[in-house]
Structures are given as structure tokens and as C-alpha cells.
Amino acid sequence: MTDVIGGQESQSSRYRQIAEQIKQAIHTGTLPPDSRLPSVRTLATQYNVSLTTALKTLRTLEDEHYAVARPKSGFFVAPRLQEKHSLAVINEQPRNIAPLDEQTELHLAMLGSDCRVRLDLANGDSALYPVKKIGLLMRQMGYSKPALLGNTVKGTGYALLKTEIARRAVDYGCNISADDILITNGCIEAISLSLRATLKPGDIVAVESPCYFVLLQMLHNLNLRVIEVEAGQEGYVNVEKLTGLFRRKAVQAFLTICNINNPLGKSIPNEQKAYIARQADENDVVIVEDDIFGDTAFGERRPFPMRAFSPNAILCSGFSKTVAPGMRIGWVHSVNYMRKIASLKYTSTMGTSMLSQAAIAELLRSGGYDAHLRKLRRELASQITKMRQAVLQEFPAGTRVSEPEGGYVLWVEMPLKALNVRSLFLKARNAGIGIAPGHIFATDHRFDHCFRLNAGFGWNAEVEQAIRQLAQWCQQSLTDTQD
Ligand SMILES: Cc1ncc(COP(=O)(O)O)c(C=O)c1O
Structure with a gap:
């Protein structure tokens, strides 16, 4: 913040x-x-x-x-x-994650349905993505390489795509072998396979708090427990508290979005990543990292993943935030667990569409991806700036708003207790405005005064009006708590 x-x-x-x-x-x-x-x-x-x-x-x-x-x-x-401070101090008691409450279910149902103003997702309008180019590549390849559609999907993925991923990884500090990569149905499958390959039910996972709600629910579904470590003032996880957990053997794994975190939008600096990775290795803590937003970083340099600092970190990523959310192409890289991950993949979804993989491989090979990324980052940075300025202008005094280093989303924090985000969510929903309510990013009430906004669908009169409307409801809520 x-x-x-x-x-x-x-x-x-x-x-x-x-x-x-x-x-x-x-x-x-x-x-x-x-x-x-x-x-x-x-x-x-x-x-x-x-x-x-x-x-x-x-x-x-x-x-x-x-x-x-x-x-x-x-x-x-x-x-x-x-009270706020005590929330910032991690609760070392691992928590079971509650199943989805009714409201979270509503939120997820809304994600899957139409909505007038789409401030709830963490991706953008299809105009942001090279969908025409991908569509053309798929048509051409479907004709010229019928085996891509006609053959059974075998192995861990399309070889050329894996080679391209390994080639690009060198740019962000990772020397990885294409053999240690497996292509998945989206980054979410990559993370799920990694957790299943490395942990057993009841194990305890450290997560950054606020934590992307799908990860929390995934941990719940895998019967894993969680310790939430809040971000410090800099907007990334409190490193001393986190590594203290490692040293006390309080957790078996650290599940992290260390680059362009969802929802806070910050990356952990390299020195801190190196320190975390070293501490994890010394204490046998598995790192599973979700690097899906890494390529959206606005700065000159793409941030390095944890894997750049330890060969043991399991790196998960994909193309849902950069190429085409609808293609569901993700990947996982691990030096130590690839056989287990491959076996789990084989017995769950078996394989991933070869035609989709081939089209993305061609985009990467031809250099089209880099040109597209430059444009995407520019547009996202501009959209985020506009929405952020509008929030700064419209929302009541005391509201805080994140300053993301990449990606699509803003995290908005009202003064403590000044907002019941559940009722804001319902009001917004009834008005056709989707927001991601803060409480679904934690196992307790610590973010009941927060929500996440998506800037990916561009800046227009309807979005501007929605921000103004949300600000009015928040102002009303603030006035009510002060009365
Ligand atoms: C942090 C994070 N990881 C993963 C995903 C989903 O990735 P995929 O669609 O490739 O499964 C999202 C989607 O919003 C996300 O925010």
C-alpha cells in the first residue's frame, strides 16, 4: 500500500x-x-x-x-x-480452511456468469490478447499437422513448447531442462499437481496473506492446513516471520505468488527471494511458486522466480494471463518431483490439447510473443493507472489502494471496520458490478474491509461510473460506522 x-x-x-x-x-x-x-x-x-x-x-x-x-x-x-497489529502477527496455529461459504460460492458463480461491469476477475478483455493470430495458427496447424488432433496425446507435452519455455526461462535466471517441464491444463492444474506430489493430507502450508482465494480453496480440497503470513508495509510477505516458520519446522511447504502477487501486485525483491529459498532448502520446506503474472511485470526487467535461487523450487506458470485465458495452457517445472507429477497428471487429465500447445509454441518461436507482451504490459499499466487514479479521487479519506508492479488488479483497503464487504459485494452484484470481496482472501475476518478490483477490461464510462458508485457505497458505510 x-x-x-x-x-x-x-x-x-x-x-x-x-x-x-x-x-x-x-x-x-x-x-x-x-x-x-x-x-x-x-x-x-x-x-x-x-x-x-x-x-x-x-x-x-x-x-x-x-x-x-x-x-x-x-x-x-x-x-x-x-487489533490490526495482532492480525499482522501470524497465527502460528495452522488453520483448517473452511469450505466455501455461501457468499464465496456466489462470487465464484458470478465469475462464471455474465456481469455488466467485470471488476471481479484477474484478466482482461479479449482485445488484449493475440486471439486472432492464435486462431489463425490453430487453423493452419490443424490442416498441416492433422496428428495434432488425430493422435492420442502422449507424454508430458508438445516438445517444441517445452523447448521454448526452457529457452525463455534463461532470461529470468532459470537454467532448466525441457525434460523437467510438463504441460498442464492451466496454471491451476500445475499447482494442484505440485502440491499433491509433495505433500500429504494434514500437512501445513505457509501462504502469503491476503492469498488468492482459489489457492486457499485448493488447499482445503487437498486436506492441507495453512498458516497465513501477512505482507509487510512493502506489500510482500514478511520474510522474517515466514523463514521463522521454516526454522521452527512449523510448515512443510510455502505456496507463493512471489512475482506480481494476486492480489497485492508486488514482487518479492531478489535478495529476499534468495534468502527465502536458502532457508527453505536448509529446513526441507518445499517451495511451490505460481508465476502466472511474471510476464506482465511493468518494469524494464521481468522479475526472477524463486527457482532462479534454488533448483528445488517447483515453478508453475502458463499463458492464461498473457496469450489467451480460454486456451488453458499452463506448465510445471520440477527437478525433483517430475515423475510423480507426470504420474498424477496421467491419472487425472491424462494430457493437454496438442493443437493449443503447438499454436503457443509457434507464437513463442516466431518472436510474436515478445512484441505482444510489450503492448500488453503498456496497456495494463495504463488501465491500472487510470483506475487507481479514479479510486484515489473518488473514495473516502483513509482508503488505501495498492500500487501494483504488474498484472491486472488493485487491492482496496477501507479504514478498519468501516466496511462490511459482504454487503458491498451484494449491492454491487445486484447492480451488475462484480468485485472480489476481501474476506475470500483469508481464513478469517482480517480482510472484511477490503476488496479487489480488476482493471483488465479497460477504462470507459461504465467502469468510471461503477467506481463512483462503489465509492459512494463505501462513503455511506464509513459515515454509518462513524455515527
Ligand atoms: C495467481 C493466479 N494463479 C493462477 C490463476 C489461474 O491460472 P490458469 O487460468 O492458467 O489456471 C489465476 C487466475 O486468476 C491467478 O490469479
Whole structure:
């Protein structure tokens, strides 16, 4: 979370920087709940700013519910942050994941049905993808290589596609053999196979929190338990807490979206990835990584996966977010578990459509993929920026919004307790607006004041109006909690 709404000044304002430092100290516990914050005068002297700026810093912290002003005593860390803080401290008791509640079912049903304003998914309009080119390639290849359709699917995938995936992996720090790749029906199958190959029912998996809800439900269905490790201020998992779990042998695996996380949109920096990978190896923790958004990173360099730092990490990815969501082409790479993964694949879905694989292989081989990716990233970055600006402008003071480094989604966080996301979800649904409600990203209530928005379907009057409408409902909810 980088931007908190409220106030006219730019992000770079001095008072914001100081407020961020204080928030950091609150989050890490250096400034515990109820402790006294520096006075206006002390702050002004310490940071070499005017009294007005110092006061504005404290008022900002107050507006954002980090601080409370006590008459004649000054400013104190808000007591109710204790509650928030305690949520940020991981609960080391592994949790069973509840089956889908009615609302999550509704959410998933909505994902599968038509919806007027599509802010609930994590992908985009078909215009974003090279579907015409892929369609043409499939037609040509269907004619010229009838065996692609006429033969039984054998082995672990289309050889050329596996070669192309291995070739591209060198660019992001992974020297992998095509023999250690298996093509799946989407990235989700790749993750499911990896977890089944490496874990047994009852095992405990560390996940980033908030956690993409499909992964939570997958863990539930595999009878695995979970420990949720919340993200720190930087927007990625708290590395010390995570590796502490490894060292205490509290988990058997770490399931991570370490690049362009869904929903927070951040990537774990390389040094931290290297550290996590080393700690996992030293403590026999299996890393399963979901790198489906890696290729959508907006920056100059594509972020490295965990696999770049350990040969033991199992890397799962695919083309649903970059080429064509409807093709369902994913893949998994593992050095240690490929035989087990292949056997599980054979006895579940047996194989993956060869024609689809061949078309994607040709797109990768011809260089068309890189040109397409450059365009896709540009468009996504522009769409995310527009939606983010609209949220910053329309939503009530105290709302926070993520600043993604890639991908499709924004994570919106209202002030604690100011939103019942379940009722917002229902209101929105009745108005034909899909959102992903925060509570489905956790095993408890910690994200009941949050929701995820998808910017992938472009920016137009209908989306703009939907954002305005959501903002009004959130404002109403805020006013009701303050009354
Ligand atoms: C993090 C993450 N992993 C995997 C998937 C699904 O991948 P696939 O459609 O290739 O199975 C999604 C879809 O939204 C996702 O957000």
C-alpha cells in the first residue's frame, strides 16, 4: 500500500514521508499501541520541518486511524491498531480452511456468469490478447499437422513448447531442462499437481496473506492446513516471520505468488527471494511458486522466480494471463518431483490439447510473443493507472489502494471496520458490478474491509461510473460506522 487517500498534496510531500516512517514503526511494534507519539515540536526538530508540516503529519496519522489525539496530552498510537497489529502477527496455529461459504460460492458463480461491469476477475478483455493470430495458427496447424488432433496425446507435452519455455526461462535466471517441464491444463492444474506430489493430507502450508482465494480453496480440497503470513508495509510477505516458520519446522511447504502477487501486485525483491529459498532448502520446506503474472511485470526487467535461487523450487506458470485465458495452457517445472507429477497428471487429465500447445509454441518461436507482451504490459499499466487514479479521487479519506508492479488488479483497503464487504459485494452484484470481496482472501475476518478490483477490461464510462458508485457505497458505510 503506498497511497492513502485524503489531502491535496503529492505523494512525495514531506509530511507523507514522515507519516510513512511512523507507520512503519507502528507496524513493526517499535511504537506499540497506546504509546505516545512525538510532539509537534519534537517532530519538527527531528525531521527539520515546520510546525505546520509536523502537525499535518500527526493529523494524517489520525485521519488514517494510526493515531488518536488526546486533549492536552498530544497524539498516541491508536489502541485499535493493536487489533490490526495482532492480525499482522501470524497465527502460528495452522488453520483448517473452511469450505466455501455461501457468499464465496456466489462470487465464484458470478465469475462464471455474465456481469455488466467485470471488476471481479484477474484478466482482461479479449482485445488484449493475440486471439486472432492464435486462431489463425490453430487453423493452419490443424490442416498441416492433422496428428495434432488425430493422435492420442502422449507424454508430458508438445516438445517444441517445452523447448521454448526452457529457452525463455534463461532470461529470468532459470537454467532448466525441457525434460523437467510438463504441460498442464492451466496454471491451476500445475499447482494442484505440485502440491499433491509433495505433500500429504494434514500437512501445513505457509501462504502469503491476503492469498488468492482459489489457492486457499485448493488447499482445503487437498486436506492441507495453512498458516497465513501477512505482507509487510512493502506489500510482500514478511520474510522474517515466514523463514521463522521454516526454522521452527512449523510448515512443510510455502505456496507463493512471489512475482506480481494476486492480489497485492508486488514482487518479492531478489535478495529476499534468495534468502527465502536458502532457508527453505536448509529446513526441507518445499517451495511451490505460481508465476502466472511474471510476464506482465511493468518494469524494464521481468522479475526472477524463486527457482532462479534454488533448483528445488517447483515453478508453475502458463499463458492464461498473457496469450489467451480460454486456451488453458499452463506448465510445471520440477527437478525433483517430475515423475510423480507426470504420474498424477496421467491419472487425472491424462494430457493437454496438442493443437493449443503447438499454436503457443509457434507464437513463442516466431518472436510474436515478445512484441505482444510489450503492448500488453503498456496497456495494463495504463488501465491500472487510470483506475487507481479514479479510486484515489473518488473514495473516502483513509482508503488505501495498492500500487501494483504488474498484472491486472488493485487491492482496496477501507479504514478498519468501516466496511462490511459482504454487503458491498451484494449491492454491487445486484447492480451488475462484480468485485472480489476481501474476506475470500483469508481464513478469517482480517480482510472484511477490503476488496479487489480488476482493471483488465479497460477504462470507459461504465467502469468510471461503477467506481463512483462503489465509492459512494463505501462513503455511506464509513459515515454509518462513524455515527
Ligand atoms: C495467481 C493466479 N494463479 C493462477 C490463476 C489461474 O491460472 P490458469 O487460468 O492458467 O489456471 C489465476 C487466475 O486468476 C491467478 O490469479
